[in-house]
Amino acid sequence: MSRVLVAGIGNIFLGDDGFGVEVVNRLDPAALPATVDVVDYGIRGVHLAYELLDGRHHTLIMVDAMPVDGPPGTLAVVEVDVDGPGDEGPMPVNGHGMHPQAVLDLLRGLGGEVRRVLVVGCAPAAIDELMGLTAPVAAVVEDAVRLVTELACQVAADLAVPGTGQADTECADA
Template structure:
């Protein structure tokens, strides 16, 4: 069993909604330890539960709607997503929780964390907006830090 799956989710056709996929694609250009896999999940988060059985931990990269401005970066645990009903998260997070439940029914559920960014615009456009592009390098660095932390745990 591998230690960590880094899963970028979102829709590249909807501007800032694709920030998680853009992030995982950028991270795929870097070297990672053998016990880390990076995967573009797109928007099919409910259909990939069978992959989770191969990992101890799961790091999801996604856009997250919170109460702060565009470009705000969030670090969330699975408990944060379940407990904070006032948090207006992406639709993917609900599908992701369903996938985790299905993986648990199959006998193994990885520990999940989410690193997300507040979008400015979710509309037809393949480019991220300027405020998101500006914060994107910081987003990647926080993801790298989270990967290191998850590997050490």
């Protein structure tokens, strides 16, 4: 239970909603500790919930477009209350369009848990039927890649237990 999962969330057919997918696809696995898994879940929130059921991951870092204070392209890191209910109450299961809280609600409903959830979010300019990110969101993708890499490295280092022979938790210089 000392692993970290970085999950890209979003729909690439809805403009800036594809932000999370774009960021995780640009992450360099060689720059991350061996205890960090990176997966593009896109719109497959049910798969993400089932991935977390086995209990291997202590921390989930979701990367997604989300409302944050500031203009489009503003980045934010938010820690989610994993014990609290979703703001919208119980959500119906929709495997192709689950928002992050719905994924956590489904995970809890299935009897699973994750101890810590962080969301690296970006304020979208447009979530419309269009391919590709808008200019303000595209302009911060590399900043988001650096932010996610640094965050994943820090979380992995915090979870490392000295003297346990745990796999590499050091980050490569990016």
